[in-house]
Amino acid sequence: MRLERGVGVSTSRPDWSQSEVAAEPATAAGEPVDEPRSVEVRVAAEPAQLSVMRAVVGDLAMRADFDVDSIADLRLAVDEVCSSLVRLATASASLVCRFRTEDDGLSLQAEVTSKDPSGPRTGTFSWRVLSALADSVAPSVESAGDDTGTYVVRIDLRKGRTVHE
């Protein structure tokens, strides 16, 4: 089980710095990532996998030239997002994070499948930390749309880049 713990990183361009323009079709498994500045990561919705998401966002933020404090903030914010979702996840659910770097910031959509329609608990210390770190954070819940009676719980987060002179 540890050998294939489902860390699926799909990026159409590992180094998206400048010059390269033409978007190649994504060849990685899973849903195709339709443009070069998006990265989707799917792991088992387990606490031990949070460090994978932290590593990914840390790397993305570093490449996107965020400053050291913002990188720390983003790693912390992503960890708080993912830990609140992991707490809600059904057994054997996946945690999926879609990261997108933009010219002026980084956004994330994270989701798990849950039996609980009430969504993430927003009265927690973790949520307060999260709200302080991100420019915007929005939870949402919708029916999974199949006959399992489960829900897709999402958290959308965005953090802008501090502009340096």
Add this chain to the structure above:
Amino acid sequence: MGVVNTFDSSSQLETAESAESASGPNVATAVEWHDRSAVLTVSGEIDMVTAPRFEEALLEALHKEPATLVVDLSGVDFFASAGLSSLVTAYQRTDEHTELRVVATNSATVRPLQVTALDNKIPVHATREEALAA
């Protein structure tokens, strides 16, 4: 702490898995004494997986009633809200006999303390020497 119940099954799973794999986050703690002051040196990552071990080490050190407990987080490269909660728990357990101080040197530990304003309650120092001398 109602969260603990719903989270119980997966954390048991995690314990079983970490026994056979070194891929998860890890934290190491050590205590040394300088007269009546204790220094708790912590290294690794403090997140929802490892925070219970961090908290255990904090409370164990406090139990020995040091005059000052310096929590040296210099070697910590990730510090989540679970770790901040542990620190708050320790802070609440201190009484007039013990003073709690923190050493934090990098963004991974300084930022969480700043963002939560915990650094207003618990003094944060840049070096262990400074924390011991304060």
